[in-house]
Amino acid sequence: MSTIQSRYFMILILFIIVYGAVTRLLPLQSEEAMVQSISEDGYLMMTIARNIALGLGMSTANGTIPTNGTQPLTSFLWAGIYWLVAGDKVQGILGIILVQFTLATLAAVLLWRLGIHILPPHPTKRQIAILAAALWYASPVTIAQTQNGLETPFYLLAVLGIALLVALSIRKWSFRHSILIGLLLGITFWIRNDAIFFILAVCLTQLLLGSWQRHEFWPRFLQVNVMGTTTVLVALPWLIYNKVNFGGIMPISGSSQNLTSQFGQNLPLLPSVLIEYLLVFFPIPGQLQMMWPVVLASTVVLIGITIGLWPLWLRLQQPTERRLFLLVSLYGIGLIGFYGLYFGAGHFLGRYLFPLSPFLALFSVAIGWWIWPQIPWQPLRYGILAGFMVSLSSVIVYKSLTNHPHQHAQVIDWVNQHVAEEEWVAAVQTGTLGYFHDRTLNLDGKVNPEALQARRQGPTELIKYVVNKRIGSQRIEYIIDWFGIASWIEKHSLIKQNFKLIIADPKLNLAVLKRQ
Template sequence: MKHLSEKSVFRVVVVALVLATFYRLYPLVSGDRVLSAAFMTEDGYLMLTVARNMAIGLGMSVSDGTIPSNGVQPIATFLFAVPYWLTDGDKISGLWGVQLIGAAISVIGVFTVRAFAREALMPQDKSHIWPWLVAALWYSGQHVLLHTMNGLETGLYAVSVTTTLVIFTRLLAKGEDAKFSDRMLLGTAGGITFLVRVDAIFLLLVIAIVWILHEIFVARKRGGRIAQEAAAPMLLAALIAAPWLINNYVNFGSIIPVSGTAQALSGGFAKNADLVPAVIFEYFFPMLPIPHALQFNPIFQTLASAIVVLIGGTFFIQVWRRGRAVRYAILAYLIFAFVMVAYYGFYFGAGWFLSRYLSPLAPLFIVATLSVALSLLTRVNPVHGKAIVRGLGVASLVLCFGLLGRLLIPGVKEQGHFQVVDWVTENVPKDVWAGAIQTGTLGYWHDRTINLDGKVNPDALDAILTEGNVLNYVLNSQIEYLADWHGIAAWTTTNNRGNDAFSNGFEVLVQDPVRNLDVLKRKN
């Protein structure tokens, strides 16, 4: 590794970028079943159902256009509606377009992550190989790759966050030379980032606070001038975000989408805290995914927490000492990371999505790891330290592709919902209504499907909030079949909370733990 030149490492980076791109595109040439299941997630299908309904004239809705929904993130939904509009709502051709859009956004992410890494690492070392290495690790890491192709906004969010922070860095770097257009560009980027994913409000608030404090204590500007310069971009960001917020409040009674309210119901103080160390560790080291059994090991949790705090703290101290405007952007990014971890780890529910929720932090954490490794190894070995880091970077990329290759082995990674889709497709006519707690995949392939966990169904969410369950909602609906993972059959027995009407109204048709499938049918 000592003799690995920058040119040879750059060649490896290019090869990694090409291979990771092909990996993202392989479902397009692997048949409809692989296309349908390779990357697409349950929640991704929820968004695509809304996108397809928009494209065919049913508006933002689910359940064959009968239930209006705002349980999505707006910009990605509009983007994904395009291929359905171009193909008259064809579900397979639409998936082709969605995967191509996801791959294209990921490619853009390579350049926005590289741009952020360049700003962050340039004061330390001006070599161009380090930003490219960060971008390649981000692009090839197992979790990031899957998240950027999941049919959701996750990839676009990484692009938007890194772009906004780069714009913020360059605005501060211009100092007194910053123009009105520079500030408005930041406001535009901030507003768009919010529409990509609404929890970007945390990032925007942090940037606003850091910016104002910078202007007061570093630029030594007076309050009136600060207000004059900051008001316009902040107002612009708010105006860009306003239509979505107004739509949510007017049509659904809350500025928070129903999906956010529904997923928060599974929360509780520190409910996801035990998952945080493993998830964050995997973003500091994208080539080292943590086995599920190890995630909850107290020794590992303690060690992982200590490692990420040590790397993060060392990185920030080094960045701050080097000066330059980028340190304020990194400060904002680190505070944003802290807020996101606190919110999703200690308040919000849906811990099974924690890795996706925290994925916009990956660029910062990969940069931090590389920066600290570079500082440490060049201090220990001034002659060959950089070559060792380059070698470790190459080895990390090799590990990333080993992990990606493993996912292609049959049975290693399953989508998890197509057994439900298959049963409904084979046994339920298209004009008959089905229901399920998890209706992303099923609702995409069987139009007449009613969602019961409230993520895209405001009426089901209201039933959960008022009654604690959806049993009466199901009884009073058009649902003839309930089909979901094994366990839903218990609704007719121990989990019916004394609702004899439900037990008398539905019977268990299929109870198959091996296939992870239960089906209930309404009694005639």
């Protein structure tokens, strides 16, 4: 790369990084923008965190419903922010946006360092690493997933840090090192419990490609057991808490999400989600992801990439490359197998597979960089580069000009205008509503073990629960949610006997039932 090319390249990188940073901080321009930047499930976690800060424990519904429907370590981190701002809801959002920005920025730096250490010796490997990190950092998909009020950026930072540590520890791994990695893996489990697949991948990678000689299997086996035991000991308090207080080791949020799942229901969505992460900066609109031409094309591309991974594995010479390749492959197989075949909630598949995104970004940029000089006709190269720049600019302009209101803004607005603070409301989706109206009862069971138990017994039991539930001497006065909840009046006679439908607005996507 010539001096002039290097200069233009660094200008491009600087532009992409600045765009990513500014876009991440853009919600700070107004209170409304800050409120809209947080996801529905992000508000669930933030409600629990705020209650912890206020001395109400891990709970929802104004501290009256104990819950474990959260990822604990991030909840504790958010609770620290709410403690600093004395529980102020808007200032809490501000603090969380800034922390998420910091975590995502650190993750991009780690991805850059990972690329420098892992990519094969090449004069331009630093350029490949910084391009991958910059594109990943500024990607609309990445920004959405790491600025959602959830554990995603914290989890991603932990995964990248441990992956870098494991890949580079080929010559200095010891039993002390096993304990250190075990501690970090245990902490990662506290950040998100599907880290079990990452933990398993780290253990298998060390077992198969450990720092001892290849024939010395048993010392490596002992190392892995020390590491795994340490991880379990760190994770054990959270598992015991879940089992003793809520009857199972999985948080009730996961049990609720998986309640209506069917085997393999997410498989059609998998290819387009993975291709979206391989494209790095170019999101596939949600309405296109399930269309059969997109699914078919994505599947064909993924099959081709999978077939090409074997010769790529054979070409890897450095131990660090092989360790990272095996680690990410095993981790990816675990996540794809679990969320593609077993778990439900397909609309969250992008978030569940998001920890793979930085590795896929590094992979796709490295492959693109290798293919580029192989293109024989120079005008074609310039045409591809021009097309890339136009596409990049189009995504930036589109994302800058479009403003999508929060999907639950209309619910909050109606409650603020018509419901007194002391009145109780119930909703199936209570993330945003429960954050801004403390006296909100959750009905989908994500954060309410009583509602989850009622759902397990059938729709009739859930209806009985919401009709008969009392919090102290008070009953539920309103049931409010998206328009679909209006059908409860006709479907359930018990609802019709106790509530009347006062709002049913499909255009606004809002329905309100008021107790008679």
